[in-house]
Amino acid sequence: MDTRATCLNCMDGRVQLPILTWIKANYPVDFVDVITEAGMDRVLAEQEDISEIIRSVEVSVKLNKSTRFFIVGHYDCRGNPIDDDGHRKQVIEAVKRLRQLYPSQEVLGLWVNNKWQVELVCVPRSDLDV
Numbered sequence: 001m002d003t004r005a006t007c008l009n010c011m012d013g014r015v016q017l018p019i020l021t022w023i024k025a026n027y028p029v030d031f032v033d034v035i036t037e038a039g040m041d042r043v044l045a046e047q048e049d050i051s052e053i054i055r056s057v058e059v060s061v062k063l064n065k066s067t068r069f070f071i072v073g074h075y076d077c078r079g080n081p082i083d084d085d086g087h088r089k090q091v092i093e094a095v096k097r098l099r100q101l102y103p104s105q106e107v108l109g110l111w112v113n114n115k116w117q118v119e120l121v122c123v124p125r126s127d128l129d130v
């Protein structure tokens with residue numbers, strides 16, 4: 001069985017290759033399932049009904065056996081035009097939401113900066129204990 005990850009990313013074409021390259025370089029993943037929305041970080045952090053995204057996540061987890069989620073926010077996001085700090089907060093909220101929905105998955109937050117480099121956004125596990 002191949003190893004899979006699930007990437008919840010913006011639909012912006014500028015971030016696709018940097019993110020896939022970073023994931024492949026840092027994790028032993030054969031394939032990355034990609035789910036996109038304009039401003040995915042905001043959608044996951046703030047939108048109440050995310051059932052259409054979850055439909056894709058379920059295929060990735062249940063059929064493709066993905067074990068790890070990457071949630072991405074990025075610089076100059078036109079689908080979610082807020083400042084970088086706001087993006088990072090939304091990525092953290094999105095990570096927490098997905099960890100609660102899928103406690104057995106590893107869920108990581110990523111930020112693509114103004115040089116199109118990928119940074120890990122740290123989300124303390126203890127945030128879930130409150």
Ligand SMILES: [Zn+2]
Nearest residue numbers: 010012077078
């Ligand atoms: Zn975007």
